[in-house]
Amino acid sequence: MLTEEQKVFINKKFEEGLNDYIVLANLVFKKENLTGRSKEARAIRDYLVGIGHLQKPQKKGKRIYAPAKENLGDAQKEFIDQNIQSGMSPKQITELLFNDKFQSISNLNLFATAEYRSVHKYVKEKYPQFLVDNESGVNQKYSVPRSIKTVLNKVNKWCGQFLNEDKMSLQNRKCLEKLLVYLGSPRFVANYDSYTSSNDKDLFEAEFVRSVWDKPDLTIDEINLYINVCMDYINLRQIDIKKNKVNEMFNETQEQNDLTIRLTEILKTISEEYNQCAKRIDQSIQKLNGERSKRVERYNQKNASIINLVELFQDEKERKMMIQIADMQKQAVEAEADKLENMSSWKARILGISKEDAI
Numbered sequence: 001m002l003t004e005e006q007k008v009f010i011n012k013k014f015e016e017g018l019n020d021y022i023v024l025a026n027l028v029f030k031k032e033n034l035t036g037r038s039k040e041a042r043a044i045r046d047y048l049v050g051i052g053h054l055q056k057p058q059k060k061g062k063r064i065y066a067p068a069k070e071n072l073g074d075a076q077k078e079f080i081d082q083n084i085q086s087g088m089s090p091k092q093i094t095e096l097l098f099n100d101k102f103q104s105i106s107n108l109n110l111f112a113t114a115e116y117r118s119v120h121k122y123v124k125e126k127y128p129q130f131l132v133d134n135e136s137g138v139n140q141k142y143s144v145p146r147s148i149k150t151v152l153n154k155v156n157k158w159c160g161q162f163l164n165e166d167k168m169s170l171q172n173r174k175c176l177e178k179l180l181v182y183l184g185s186p187r188f189v190a191n192y193d194s195y196t197s198s199n200d201k202d203l204f205e206a207e208f209v210r211s212v213w214d215k216p217d218l219t220i221d222e223i224n225l226y227i228n229v230c231m232d233y234i235n236l237r238q239i240d241i242k243k244n245k246v247n248e249m250f251n252e253t254q255e256q257n258d259l260t261i262r263l264t265e266i267l268k269t270i271s272e273e274y275n276q277c278a279k280r281i282d283q284s285i286q287k288l289n290g291e292r293s294k295r296v297e298r299y300n301q302k303n304a305s306i307i308n309l310v311e312l313f314q315d316e317k318e319r320k321m322m323i324q325i326a327d328m329q330k331q332a333v334e335a336e337a338d339k340l341e342n343m344s345s346w347k348a349r350i351l352g353i354s355k356e357d358a359i
Contacts, residue, residue, distance in 0.1 A: 001043045002028075010044060014053055017181045021045040021054065023146045027177065032147040072118050080122060089132045090120040111138050111196070137198035142205075144184045151179045155213050158206040178216035179209070188227055200234050207233050215292070217299075225288055232281045239274045246270060 002010075006028050013024060025034045025041035034041050048054040072080075076097050083093060094116045095102070101115070102108055110116050120138055123131055145151050148165060155161050155176065163172060182188070188208065195201045207230045212218060218226070250263045 002047055021048055023180055026147045032149045084123055084127050084130045089135050090123050094119045133199055134197050137201045138196045142189045142192040148176050151176050154209050158209050175214050175216045179213050182212050182223060185223055204230050204234055225284055229281055229284045232277050235277050243270045
């Protein structure tokens with residue numbers, strides 16, 4: 001099913017780090033909605049397995065999934081209805097409702113329990129306006145983009161671009177293809193999934209896309225550094241939220257001297273933490289820009305001779321073309337002179353010219 005040209009394209013993209021056969025299928029066949037079950041994706045998967053780039057999937061027996069168990073009774077739903085508007089989070093409600101069950105369990109990840117998911121789902125569906133920000137994105141997994149159109153929309157949305165898939169330069173297409181690889185990085189996905197706030201998830205992805213989309217030559221270490229920078233952007237936001245809360249408390253308790261002194265110390269600590277985080281971002285960006293600019297400069301110097309050869313070739317080609325045009329013009333003049341020479345002698349005398357004079 002695959003042509004030799006398609007196989008060469010697949011091998012090239014695989015060597016560049018693009019090893020998702022579904023993404024490759026969408027690129028090879030210029031589609032946006034191919035899935036792992038499509039015949040195109042299976043053809044590419046089988047080809048990659050055949051040349052040893054992918055392992056053959058193990059056959060598994062058919063799985064039967066039982067419907068999720070409903071953990072909330074009427075009394076528990078009533079408790080949520082009565083307390084959600086007071087500012088309680090789904091986590092706090094879950095701890096109160098299922099305290100007897102969880103108190104004997106150490107190192108419990110409450111967000112991963114079926115009880116928490118049930119409470120969170122109930123609050124999100126019935127009281128979305130009261131869902132606290134730091135739990136708005138719990139258990140919301142990252143959907144890795146698999147098509148050029150998807151990453152193009154992200155770049156247009158967050159980077160102020162107006163790219164059109166049908167009128168896109170080769171360089172921009174190359175950048176978007178590498179962005180597909182960057183957004184599939186295991187560390188990027190893991191960090192995205194670790195945030196419990198939808199705003200933090202969106203900011204993390206947006207800043208990462210803004211930072212790397214036009215840099216198709218990044219190394220793995222540089223990608224990890226950009227991920228660190230984006231994590232610090234989230235830290236800045238969280239520190240700023242914390243700072244605002246302490247400021248509100250400070251304004252409300254100005255008459256209580258002991259508490260005011262304590263809050264002042266806390267504000268000082270938070271401000272130092274904010275400055276350190278901002279400084280860390282600046283240093284990382286300077287390091288990334290410096291190292292990359294040096295690499296790009298070395299690359300340009302390495303290819304300078306090739307570029308010069310191309311320019312010389314173009315100049316030589318243009319010179320040959322001009323000489324050819326001049327020869328053609330000379331031949332045309334000689335042909336006209338031959339016509340004059342073949343005229344009767346009396347016409348030549350009237351004209352008063354010879355062939356040499358005409359030329």
